[in-house]
Amino acid sequence: MNLKKMAMAAASITAMMATLTSSSKSTTTTLAFSSSRGSTNIAAAAISSIARRRSDKMIGEGGGGGALFVAMRSAAAGAAAAATLHSRHRPALQRVHYYYNNYYNNLHRLFSTTETNTSEQVVIEATLKGEENSTTTSAIVSEEEEDAILSNLQSPFLQTMRDRGFLFQCTNLAELDSLLTTATSNNKSISAYLGFDATADSLHVGSLLQIMILRHYQQCGHRPIVLIGGGTSKVGDPTGKDESRILLTDEIIKKNTEGISKVFQKFLSFAPPNSNENEEGKEEENGTATTTTTKSDAIMVNNDTWLSSLQYLQFLRDYGTHFTINRMLSFESVKQRLQREAPFSFLEFNYMILQAYDFLELYRRHDARLQLGGSDQWGNMISGVELGRRVDSAQLYALTAPLITTSDGKKMGKTAGGAIWLNADRLSEYDYWQFWRNTNDEDVIRFLKLFTELPLSEIKGMEMWKGADVNKAKRVLADEATALLHGRECLKGIHDTIDNMFGGGGGGGGDGDGMASTEGLTRTYVSDADLESGGGGGGVKVVDLFVQLGLASSKKEARRLIQGGGAKMNEEKITDENAILDKTTFGSKNEVTLRAGKKRAGVVELKNE
Secondary structure (H helix, E strand, C coil), X not given: CCHHHHHHHHHHHHHHHCCCCCCCCEEEEEEEEEECXXXXXXXXXXXXXXXXXXXXXXXXXXXXXCEEEEEECCCCCCCCCCCCCCCCCEEEEEEEEEEECCCHHHCHHHHHCCCCCCCEEEEEEEEEEXXXXXXXXXXXXXXXXXXXXXXXXXXXXXXXXXXXXXXXXXXCHHHHHHHXXXXXXXXXXXXXXXXXXXXXXXXXXXXXXXXXXXXXXXXXXXXXXXXXXXXXXXXXXXXXXXXXXXXXXXXXXXXXXXXXXXXXXXXXXXXXXXCXXXXXXXXXXXXXXXXXXXXXXXXXXXXXXXXXXXXHHHHXXXXXXXXXXXXXXXXXXXXXXXXXXXXXXXXXXXXXXXXXXXXXXXXXXXXXXXXXXXXXXXXXXXXXXXXXXXHHCCCCEEEEXXXXXXXXXXXXXXXXXXXXXXXXXXXXXXXXXXHHHCCCHHHHHHHHHHHCCCCHHHHHHHCCCCCHHHHHHHHHHHHHHHHHHHCXXXXXXXXXXXHHHHCCCCCCCCCCCCCCXXXXXXXXXXXXXXXXXXXXXXXXXXXXXXXXXXXXXXXXXXXXXXXXXXXXXXXXXXCCCCCEECHHHHCCCCEEEEXXXXXXXXXXXXXXX
């Protein structure tokens, strides 16, 4: 069955099952469909999907248009195709935009074979203009048009997003491409923002993808805005959560804000303090020194600035009419919680409204035209695009990156030992390096594209590496990713530690015994008072030290590690789960190395009082 016939079949079923009407002159429609191993029964997929989603129409009420999301997914995960809406007005196709992920070059295979080996998703975005008192038509996007749009992107930023695998969903892709390209040719910049809630005192590696997007955006000559969610952190994002988040106090949010803000300085170049972002290239007095602002200097703002001062009743009157309960209930984060019959508080329900309002506020304050984020935020981001159009007649855009999982299906950034934090006071440079070094073989090339700045031509050469050479690629990944976060100067200490620990050097403390350096290892400190031994049970329990060093997530796990023979102290296997570290353990040295398995280690250092 060819593409046109499949799309026509889907269009017929769509028209029969749901007549979608809108009183507005403009409706934004997104149709997403996925394909993986399985049948090509598009009719069954469309029927089951539409029957399930008839009540999920996302046509905005109360003027100005809305957004409709139709997802067609076969129970057998078969290949799918989608057609545009059927309306009592006659829509004349004005723009059709699409995006599909890294496998887009092989899209034709989805429709020429009964099975594929990979899951591929396509997002088609169409902006339609309706004419009253006219008949119904529908539009189908050809394969050639899809290829033409993606292959002809002119904006360096969108080209980078496409080629490195960041691009997942985008509203009005061709129009955004034109906006960014025109700004660049006129030596101007377009402001785009990405939000980070202050739910912990450090971001983890799961946020690194978003930080890299901001970095690429700035390198392409545009202004990134880092939005710290000091206000939205008081509510808590319900996306992907089975239960309500623990409410954070203002003091904790302030502490977390200070903690997560530091990491952005390592990836982005910020405007000087108190500088005017609109006065590009002007020198400004800053004490005794002069600083120069540029059009691409990043800025950091906190949404607590405007959210905490909102007057509730007035806010509802001004903006509440632009959100419908029908639409909000159709969001996946809401539906999943309700399907599990898990409590979903009114406080959390307001999160999506506040996120949409953030976009409007940033447009007004900083002329932000683009919101960036993960694909799990797509619904909230579209709400912001729509709110800006309804309230200020603003043309805004949203672009998402895929949620990253490893090849074995695990969430990016989560390990048996806990989260991979970005702040050095939460995770050492050595442990961060080891995280990347332990990447699955199947993920190395993908992660090199996403989390390093190596040229794509160089990465392409590594795709042919096999066997032991894959480990060389992993070391390159670990070096480049660690250098971006912690600086290239830390690599020598890490390499020395790795070579001596795993290269046959052996040894215990840092003063000899064959180990030249433990510089890059995580450290914890003990004092003479802690180590006073005697019949009273002085000293520090080894299981406690394993937990402090992050080598075990709990005392129970540390005991299991010892019982299984995977725990060592200075290359000697620990056999007693009640073992104590005291002064005699150190001897003439001032540090002891603890190891968990073959690749994780930490240092206990004796600090003299």
